[in-house]
Amino acid sequence: MPVNSVADRQIRRESCKFGVVCSECAESITGRRGVAQRSSWFCRLGLQAALLLASACALAAPVLDLSPGQSRATLGSVTTYAVDASGQADAAQMFGRADDAAFKPVPADNATFGFVDGAYWFHARVANAGSADMRWLLVLEYALLDQVDLYLRHADGRIEHFQSGDYHPFSQRAVSYRHPNFWLQMPPGQPLDLLLRVQSQSSMQVPLALYTPTAFIELARDAQLGMGIYYGILLALLFYNLILFVSLRDRSHFLYSLHVLGFGLVLFCLNGFAFEYFWPNSTWLANAAVPMSMALAMLAMHLFARDFLELPRRLPWGNRVLLGMIAFHALMLAASPWLDYRVAVLIGTGMVFPGVGAVIAVAIVVARRGFRPALLFLLAWAMLLAGTLVYALVSFGMLGKSFATEYGMQIGSAAEMIFLSFALAYRWAALRSENERIAREANEQLEQRVEARTSELSTALQQLSEAHVRLREHSARDGLTGVFNRRHFDQHFAPLLAQCRADARPFSLLIADLDHFKRVNDEHGHLTGDDCLRCIATSLQQCAGEHALVARFGGEEFVVLMPGTDELGARRSAEMLRQRVAAHRFALEGGRQLHLTVSIGVASAGSEAQIAAETLLRRADDALYEAKRGGRNRVVQGPVAA
Numbered sequence: 336m337p338v339n340s341v342a343d344r345q346i347r348r349e350s351c352k353f354g355v356v357c358s359e360c361a362e363s364i365t366g367r368r369g370v371a372q373r374s375s376w377f378c379r380l381g382l383q384a385a386l387l388l389a390s391a392c393a394l395a396a397p398v399l400d401l402s403p404g405q406s407r408a409t410l411g412s413v414t415t416y417a418v419d420a421s422g423q424a425d426a427a428q429m430f431g432r433a434d435d436a437a438f439k440p441v442p443a444d445n446a447t448f449g450f451v452d453g454a455y456w457f458h459a460r461v462a463n464a465g466s467a468d469m470r471w472l473l474v475l476e477y478a479l480l481d482q483v484d485l486y487l488r489h490a491d492g493r494i495e496h497f498q499s500g501d502y503h504p505f506s507q508r509a510v511s512y513r514h515p516n517f518w519l520q521m522p523p524g525q526p527l528d529l530l531l532r533v534q535s536q537s538s539m540q541v542p543l544a545l546y547t548p549t550a551f552i553e554l555a556r557d558a559q560l561g562m563g564i565y566y567g568i569l570l571a572l573l574f575y576n577l578i579l580f581v582s583l584r585d586r587s588h589f590l591y592s593l594h595v596l597g598f599g600l601v602l603f604c605l606n607g608f609a610f611e612y613f614w615p616n617s618t619w620l621a622n623a624a625v626p627m628s629m630a631l632a633m634l635a636m637h638l639f640a641r642d643f644l645e646l647p648r649r650l651p652w653g654n655r656v657l658l659g660m661i662a663f664h665a666l667m668l669a670a671s672p673w674l675d676y677r678v679a680v681l682i683g684t685g686m687v688f689p690g691v692g693a694v695i696a697v698a699i700v701v702a703r704r705g706f707r708p709a710l711l712f713l714l715a716w717a718m719l720l721a722g723t724l725v726y727a728l729v730s731f732g733m734l735g736k737s738f739a740t741e742y743g744m745q746i747g748s749a750a751e752m753i754f755l756s757f758a759l760a761y762r763w764a765a766l767r768s769e770n771e772r773i774a775r776e777a778n779e780q781l782e783q784r785v786e787a788r789t790s791e792l793s794t795a796l797q798q799l800s801e802a803h804v805r806l807r808e809h810s811a812r813d814g815l816t817g818v819f820n821r822r823h824f825d826q827h828f829a830p831l832l833a834q835c836r837a838d839a840r841p842f843s844l845l846i847a848d849l850d851h852f853k854r855v856n857d858e859h860g861h862l863t864g865d866d867c868l869r870c871i872a873t874s875l876q877q878c879a880g881e882h883a884l885v886a887r888f889g890g891e892e893f894v895v896l897m898p899g900t901d902e903l904g905a906r907r908s909a910e911m912l913r914q915r916v917a918a919h920r921f922a923l924e925g926g927r928q929l930h931l932t933v934s935i936g937v938a939s940a941g942s943e944a945q946i947a948a949e950t951l952l953r954r955a956d957d958a959l960y961e962a963k964r965g966g967r968n969r970v971v972q973g974p975v976a977a
């Protein structure tokens with residue numbers, strides 16, 4: 336039958352002009368029966384396969400013509416499918432059903448069915464519209480498919496069988512590529528029937544695409560570059576924040592690194608890289624790693640959000656919500672290897688929405704309460720959500736495919752990670768300046784307190800010193816008269832005399848004793864006697880001058896030290912005192928008056944005199960004794976030491 340190639344990817348219906356089975360086709364088919372049967376399983380098909388092939392000519396089937404100038408094509412528009420719920424059907428049966436037009440077109444040219452049981456069979460017919468042999472690569476652009484069986488029925492009835500999917504070691508793939516793929520060798524002008532059996536615990540997504548070797552190299556190069564940039568950003572952020580964690584000892588950087596690692600691992604699994612690079616021979620891990628990495632990513636995301644937003648301190652109820660999520664995902668991480676793959680993936684996927692919702696909700700509340708780093712945190716999440724939205728819009732055909740839209744999720748998540756890293760740095764800077772402010776305020780308060788304490792202390796010290804001075808003064812004074820006491824006199828007499836000698840100045844000493852004072856006490860009482868003593872002390876100070884030292888020597892006896900005063904000056908002062916006392920009338924009760932006299936002995940030393948203090952004192956005492964003996968109320972000058 337002639338093949339009319341109109342344009343690239345033009346679909347036409349190939350039908351036999353005789354309507355059912357033409358003898359020409361039947362001959363051509365049966366004549367080549369059993370030429371190349373790769374699988375021993377197929378040896379049993381025998382004649383049945385040839386008969387099925389014959390009927391293919393009779394029935395109408397969409398064909399995708401591949402012209403020489405074409406480099407890539409998608410098969411969605413010519414793909415039909417049938418569900419084999421038991422998974423027991425064989426290729427012969429399904430070729431038969433396809434030829435009987437019992438297969439249905441895939442919905443919206445998109446072979447996506449979600450999580451389903453049993454096996455799905457897909458049929459497509461392609462034809463080489465050129466004049467030379469063509470070699471195309473069939474790629475199933477979804478990485479997580481478990482078992483993929485491809486049956487190729489050539490125009491000559493030959494049937495080949497190939498296998499792929501992550502139930503088979505990665506090395507079995509036609510091309511070492513993250514998506515299952517098969518080589519198609521197509522002679523010119525002949526149709527080729529593709530029958531695919533797919534069974535998978537993952538989502539049933541079978542987008543079929545064809546690439547010439549050159550186109551595939553270009554695709555792989557561009558995709559690898561894009562992915563390399565993306566994972567490069569993630570790796571750089573991961574190590575950068577790990578280094579920050581080690582140097583700063585800030586737990587948030589570690590949790591952020593865990594978040595990046597978990598998220599990156601999920602995408603690495605979903606993109607098929609984990610199977611390709613990490614565990615190419617472990618068909619178990621190829622599946623189990625998906626729910627495990629999802630649980631790890633969610634766990635790390637909640638741990639990081641809880642720590643970054645300081646929920647225990649800022650939002651206790653939000654903290655409890657996230658702790659619940661953390662416990663749940665930790666449990667899922669531990670249980671995933673033993674759970675049914677589909678159950679684990681469905682739970683993990685289902686928890687993404689409440690998990691992300693909870694994180695965004697608490698971040699909004701914390702931001703509204705004035706925690707500024709939460710705004711950057713929210714912005715980062717907005718990036719991821721925007722990327723996811725773009726990805727969804729592309730999936731639903733509402734946005735055209737471009738690099739930016741097709742890799743929206745990757746761009747959004749990379750932007751999220753970068754913004755989160757900024758947010759961490761911002762938070763760190765905010766924390767540091769907050770700490771500095773607290774430290775500065777604490778220092779200021781401390782300084783103020785120290786200043787206040789210092790001032791209190793210096794006031795206390797001053798008061799203490801004043802008290803000490805007062806105490807010393809007090810201890811030097813006579814309690815009754817207020818003049819210096821005997822101890823003070825004893826301490827200062829010799830030093831004052833020595834100082835005068837050193838300065839070559841004269842020195843005089845008076846001893847004054849009230850006459851018949853006993854009588855005063857006896858007649859007028861001790862209180863009157865005390866008043867008299869106080870009065871005499873005051874007069875002594877007035878008469879002796881400001882440089883003199885007046886002290887009570889004992890009883891009714893007073894001494895006056897007069898540094899710098901010679902015998903004339905001393906005698907004048909003594910006389911003045913004597914006269915003042917003699918002239919004074921002490922007023923008594925009842926209008927009576929008391930008359931007192933005083934006897935004074937004077938001793939002096941010249942400016943050059945070498946006389947001991949005791950000698951001078953004795954001379955003054957002798958002079959006083961003489962004054963008493965001479966009749967009292969008089970001044971007697973003792974011998975002057977020259």
Ligand SMILES: Nc1nc2c(ncn2[C@@H]2O[C@H](COP(=O)(O)OP(=O)(O)OP(=O)(O)O)[C@@H](O)[C@H]2O)c(=O)[nH]1
Pocket residue numbers: 815848849850851852853854856860861862863864865868889890891963967
């Ligand atoms: N009121 C009062 N009397 C004192 C104080 N100290 C000593 N006297 C008295 O002074 C008197 C001294 O007496 P006497 O030593 O006998 O000397 P006098 O009576 O003054 O006689 P002459 O010195 O010889 O003139 C005693 O009666 C003491 O009690 C005092 O602080 N207050």
